[in-house]
Each structure stands twice: as structure tokens, then as C-alpha cells.
Amino acid sequence: MVDLEFFLEYYEFLKQEKEKGKKIIAYMSHDNIPEELIDAAGFIPLRLIFSGNDELMDRGADYLPTSTCSFALSTIGLFSVKPNKYRFLDLIDYLIVSNHCVSDICSSEIICKYFDIPRIDFYVPYILSENGLKYYRLELIEFKKKLEEIRGSSISNEDIINSIEKYNKFRKNISKIKYLDISGSDKLELYQKALLYGPKILELRDFNINNDGQIKIKNKKNVILTGCSIFLGDDLIEIIEEGGGNVIFLDTWVGDVYFSQTLEDNWLDQQKENDPFDILTEMFNRNTYTDHVVPNFMEYKIKKIVSIINNLKEKLGISNIGVINHIIKFCDHMSLPREQLKEKLQAKNYFVLNIERDYARASHGQLSTRIEAFLEMI
Numbered sequence: 001m002v003d004l005e006f007f008l009e010y011y012e013f014l015k016q017e018k019e020k021g022k023k024i025i026a027y028m029s030h031d032n033i034p035e036e037l038i039d040a041a042g043f044i045p046l047r048l049i050f051s052g053n054d055e056l057m058d059r060g061a062d063y064l065p066t067s068t069c070s071f072a073l074s075t076i077g078l079f080s081v082k083p084n085k086y087r088f089l090d091l092i093d094y095l096i097v098s099n100h101c102v103s104d105i106c107s108s109e110i111i112c113k114y115f116d117i118p119r120i121d122f123y124v125p126y127i128l129s130e131n132g133l134k135y136y137r138l139e140l141i142e143f144k145k146k147l148e149e150i151r152g153s154s155i156s157n158e159d160i161i162n163s164i165e166k167y168n169k170f171r172k173n174i175s176k177i178k179y180l181d182i183s184g185s186d187k188l189e190l191y192q193k194a195l196l197y198g199p200k201i202l203e204l205r206d207f208n209i210n211n212d213g214q215i216k217i218k219n220k221k222n223v224i225l226t227g228c229s230i231f232l233g234d235d236l237i238e239i240i241e242e243g244g245g246n247v248i249f250l251d252t253w254v255g256d257v258y259f260s261q262t263l264e265d266n267w268l269d270q271q272k273e274n275d276p277f278d279i280l281t282e283m284f285n286r287n288t289y290t291d292h293v294v295p296n297f298m299e300y301k302i303k304k305i306v307s308i309i310n311n312l313k314e315k316l317g318i319s320n321i322g323v324i325n326h327i328i329k330f331c332d333h334m335s336l337p338r339e340q341l342k343e344k345l346q347a348k349n350y351f352v353l354n355i356e357r358d359y360a361r362a363s364h365g366q367l368s369t370r371i372e373a374f375l376e377m378i
């Protein structure tokens with residue numbers, strides 16, 4: 001799990017960027033935010049990927065009902081309590097209000113309104129269709145205009161293409177983490193740090209990833225983690241490891257769902273002379289693994305999990321792999337389809353555990369017991 005030193009380092013990083021005149025643009029939304037445009041504007045995207053605890057959830061509940069997801073409540077709580085290690089939140093200049101889910105939009109609006117952070121709206125269509133793509137493109141254009149207004153000058157197509165290439169290279173590099181010969185908790189930490197630093201992490205840290213596909217963690221009870229992300233500061237992955245398990249693959253947004261969104265270099269080269277909005281729209285069109293996509297979310301999800309398991313078995317010779325479907329309490333996107341997902345995977349003879357939980361300390365004991373019992377079955 002990331003330590004205090006990391007938070008201090010991250011604060012210094014943001015502070016230095018701000019001193020160079022860059023704006024910090026934060027957002028809660030898990031997906032489809034065109035960070036390439038933020039980067040092309042010369043600003044720094046800050047993803048709010050921080051988990052919570054009893055206190056933060058309680059403080060969030062001063063603003064929204066307790067039936068709001070625990071992650072969203074905790075994010076509001078962070079702005080309300082401002083724990084010392086999170087003082088980098090004071091550096092935020094704008095917050096994007098987007099509609100990944102109801103909790104996302106409500107909590108982002110609350111944060112802007114009650115903690116006095118100017119908002120930028122960016123709405124994403126739920127349906128992947130011709131009209132959905134047209135709508136997404138229009139939102140991109142409006143978003144760019146807003147960024148130009150903030151920086152006081154226009155953003156060139158060349159700058160956008162450069163940022164698209166930069167982010168594509170970044171995702172490609174980090175996506176290799178999935179086959180590193182390291183524990184699930186180490187992989188998660190790398191994903192979390194990469195999401196916060198963005199492409200800059202390739203300069204700041206030695207990411208000499210040796211993608212030899214030789215995972216040696218064969219004696220562990222290996223599981224794929226799907227569903228909700230494990231946000232920074234959450235110890236779920238440590239609980240799994242203490243129970244003798246290992247998360248071999250993170251099929252979550254803080255994980256492969258984000259980092260697998262890459263474009264082929266050839267295709268990107270051919271598009272360079274085209275309108276960069278077409279490229280960004282095509283990226284949205286191809287993003288079929290996110291929980292924001294209808295129709296066919298379940299179909300895509302099952303197909304992906306089966307393919308991950310087959311790949312791991314074939315490449316690494318690992319036989320039994322379980323699936324843990326992580327649901328943050330009151331996350332509708334993951335909670336509603338949980339039984340259907342479990343049934344469909346069980347019908348294919350996979351071991352599946354649905355865990356629905358919040359960040360309350362009191363639920364840890366019960367959670368460990370359930371995970372241990374599940375791991376015994378694998």
C-alpha cells in the first residue's frame with residue numbers, strides 16, 4: 001500500500017507544476033474523460049482515486065444520503081475533513097462534473113458547490129450508438145473551448161495529437177504490468193501511482209518493465225479481481241494476500257480496464273493528419289470494457305474474463321483461477337448485474353465470489369473470513 005512519503009512526493013510534484021503556471025483539473029469519473037485534451041492545454045489531470053474510512057464516509061453523509069456509494073461519500077469526506085496527507089487537494093483549480101454514474105455526478109456537484117471549486121461539465125453518453133458518438137464528439141469540442149478559455153489561447157491540433165500519442169505510449173507501457181512477476185498488491189500500487197502521475201511517471205520512475213510473461217506466483221491461490229476498483233488506501237488486496245491468495249489480474253478501472261485502452265501505432269500514424277476529435281471519439285467507441293457501456297455490457301464482460309483466464313492458463317500454466325467480483329456498497333453499476341455475472345461465470349465452471357462492502361473498519365473480520373473460505377475452494 002502506498003505510504004505517507006508517496007503523498008508528500010505527490011504534493012511536491014503538483015506544487016511544482018502549479019508554480020510553472022499549470023492548472024490542476026480534478027475529476028472523480030472513472031472513465032472517458034479526455035485527459036489528452038487537458039494535457040494538450042498544458043494542464044495536469046488529477047484523478048480522485050482515494051478510498052475512505054468510517055470518518056470520511058460519515059462526513060460525506062452530511063451532504064448526500066447514506067445510500068450513495070461509499071467511494072463517493074468518502075471523496076466528499078476528503079474535501080470536508082482534508083486529512084493532512086491530502087493537502088494536495090487544496091491545489092485543485094477546477095473539478096470536472098461528469099455523469100459516469102449518479103453518485104459521481106452528485107458528489108462532484110457537491111464538492112464544487114460546498115468547497116468552492118469551479119466546475120467544468122463534461123457529459124458522456126451511456127449508449128454506444130451513432131448518436132452517442134456524435135454527442136461525445138460535441139462534448140469534446142465544448143470541453144476544448146472551456147480549456148482554451150481558461151488558458152486564454154487556442155489549443156492546436158498538433159498539440160492534441162502529441163498528447164494522444166503520449167497517453168497511448170503511457171498506457172501501453174503500464175499495461176505490461178499485468179504480466180510482471182510481482183504480487184497483486186505491488187501491481188495495484190504501480191497502477192495507482194501511474195494513474196496519479198500520468199505519462200510523467202515514465203520519466204520519474206524506472207519503469208523498466210520486462211514483459212517476459214514468466215509469472216512465478218504459481219503456488220498461490222490466484223484470483224482475477226473484477227467489478228469496482230481498489231482505490232488508493234484501501235487494504236482489500238492485502239486482506240486477500242493475508243488469506244493466502246494473490247490477485248493475478250486487475251480487471252478493474254484502476255487496472256487493466258483503463259490501461260488496455262490503447263491504439264495500434266499503425267492506425268494512429270494513419271490518423272495523424274485527421275481531425276483529432278475523430279481519434280478521441282474512436283477511442284470512446286472502442287472502450288467496450290467499461291461499466292459505462294450499454295448495450296452488451298454483460299456480454300463484453302463475460303467474454304473478457306473468459307479470455308483473461310484462458311490467456312493466463314495458456315501463457316503461465318496456472319490451472320485454477322477464481323474470480324472475485326468487488327462491489328463497493330451502493331455502486332449501482334456493479335451491484336445490479338452481480339448475480340447475473342456470477343451465474344454466467346459459474347455456468348462455465350469458474351469459482352466466483354461476490355463481495356459487497358463499504359470502507360467501515362468493522363466489516364474487515366467478516367470480509368477476511370469470506371475471502372479465506374473462498375480461497376480454500378480454489
Ligand code: SF4
Pocket residue numbers: 030069070071072100101102103104228328330331332333334
Ligand atoms: S464506485 Fe460505482 S457508484 Fe461509486 S462512483 Fe464509482 S461507478 Fe459510481
